[in-house]
Amino acid sequence: MKPSILQYLAFFLSFSFGGATTAHVPDQDVPASLSKLHLDGHFSFHDVSTVAWDFGNLSSFMPAAVLHPGSVDDIATTVRHVFLKGEHSMLTVAARGQGHSLQGQCQAAGGIVIKMESLPAARMKVCSGASPYVDASGGELWINVLHETFKYGLAPKSWTDYLHLTIGGTLSNAGVSGQTFRHGPQISNVKELEIVTGRGDIVTCSHEQNSDLFHAALGGLGQFGIITRARIALEPAPKMVRWIRVLYSDFTSFTEDQEMLISAARTFDYIEGFVMINRTGILNNWRSSFNPKDPVWASQFETDGTVLFCLEMTKNYNPEEVDNMEQVSSQLAYH
Numbered sequence: 001m002k003p004s005i006l007q008y009l010a011f012f013l014s015f016s017f018g019g020a021t022t023a024h025v026p027d028q029d030v031p032a033s034l035s036k037l038h039l040d041g042h043f044s045f046h047d048v049s050t051v052a053w054d055f056g057n058l059s060s061f062m063p064a065a066v067l068h069p070g071s072v073d074d075i076a077t078t079v080r081h082v083f084l085k086g087e088h089s090m091l092t093v094a095a096r097g098q099g100h101s102l103q104g105q106c107q108a109a110g111g112i113v114i115k116m117e118s119l120p121a122a123r124m125k126v127c128s129g130a131s132p133y134v135d136a137s138g139g140e141l142w143i144n145v146l147h148e149t150f151k152y153g154l155a156p157k158s159w160t161d162y163l164h165l166t167i168g169g170t171l172s173n174a175g176v177s178g179q180t181f182r183h184g185p186q187i188s189n190v191k192e193l194e195i196v197t198g199r200g201d202i203v204t205c206s207h208e209q210n211s212d213l214f215h216a217a218l219g220g221l222g223q224f225g226i227i228t229r230a231r232i233a234l235e236p237a238p239k240m241v242r243w244i245r246v247l248y249s250d251f252t253s254f255t256e257d258q259e260m261l262i263s264a265a266r267t268f269d270y271i272e273g274f275v276m277i278n279r280t281g282i283l284n285n286w287r288s289s290f291n292p293k294d295p296v297w298a299s300q301f302e303t304d305g306t307v308l309f310c311l312e313m314t315k316n317y318n319p320e321e322v323d324n325m326e327q328v329s330s331q332l333a334y335h
């Protein structure tokens with residue numbers, strides 16, 4: 001029988017992840033019972049403080065053990081072991097990608113942290129064709145996905161700005177960047193997942209197969225299972241890119257322009273807006289398409305401490321269009 005979404009939720013929450021508010025006291029027999037499991041990888045019970053932190057630096061929870069999985073089976077075996085301890089067990093499990101979460105989400109107080117980067121990377125496989133995709137491990141970094149797919153002239157459709165994040169880590173959230181207005185976040189560009197469920201089963205899911213699990217795990221904050229493989233949609237990688245940044249001192253003009261650009265039929269391929277504070281020298285290093293000889297530049301942007309707004313856009317193009325590009329990007333920006 002296909003488990004319902006509520007069953008998945010109940011199973012996973014019953015030994016859910018360490019958070020900023022709970023600090024369980026570990027069972028004394030945890031290391032002994034975990035040591036008996038037959039694994040391709042291994043557990044470490046000492047030096048576990050290396051995973052008792054995250055980027056946010058707000059929470060620090062010491063786990064009882066760190067799993068360095070040598071295979072997906074290792075993750076399934078471990079989760080099944082925890083599941084079989086029953087719903088009253090306080091043992092928690094957390095998958096850890098690059099630890100770039102902010103509030104302890106990738107930590108497990110007195111529990112087990114699974115270091116996803118230990119999963120063998122040999123699983124990355126690119127399929128070119130009419131509807132290209134890459135299969136990659138949940139612990140794989142997006143930067144490695146880019147390097148591998150580039151070999152085939154392909155690239156994922158939707159990105160994060162920073163690429164040293166893991167597939168499982170961003171797909172548990174959303175994964176947003178300047179392509180989101182066009183393709184949706186990264187979680188909208190996944191064809192299939194392999195997941196270790198809260199029972200320790202290895203389940204393949206997609207829009208068509210086990211779709212409740214698929215939709216729950218994408219953006220599910222790691223609460224519906226551990227993503228061990230993802231099939232990511234690809235598109236032809238751009239050959240050349242025109243990069244444009246425009247600085248604003250006025251918030252209303254900035255947001256109006258951004259809204260106009262993302263809703264236009266003919267527009268850029270990447271659009272992102274951000275806020276920055278002008279500090280001494282920041283504009284001297286500003287590699288911008290904005291004309292520094294323009295007198296508006298000095299009067300509006302020079303003051304130290306001023307809050308500035310920036311629109312960043314890119315337009316993809318082919319080498320034969322290079323002469324035309326200046327004109328095309330001006331038309332897009334000023335239509």
Ligand SMILES: Cc1cc2nc3c(=O)[nH]c(=O)nc-3n(C[C@H](O)[C@H](O)[C@H](O)COP(=O)(O)OP(=O)(O)OC[C@H]3O[C@@H](n4cnc5c(N)ncnc54)[C@H](O)[C@@H]3O)c2cc1C
Binds near residue numbers: 105162169172175225
């Ligand atoms: C410098 C920096 C830049 C960033 N830039 C962007 C950006 O441009 N766009 C954007 O959208 N976000 C961005 N983020 C946020 C980032 O996407 C999230 O913090 C993401 O969770 C980090 O991925 P990670 O691999 O470090 O995951 P972790 O922090 O290790 O884990 C995050 C959560 O995902 C769970 N998890 C990890 N792996 C798996 C898995 N395989 N299966 C199931 N659950 C799992 C963890 O248990 C935890 O709950 C940025 C963060 C930082 C610190």
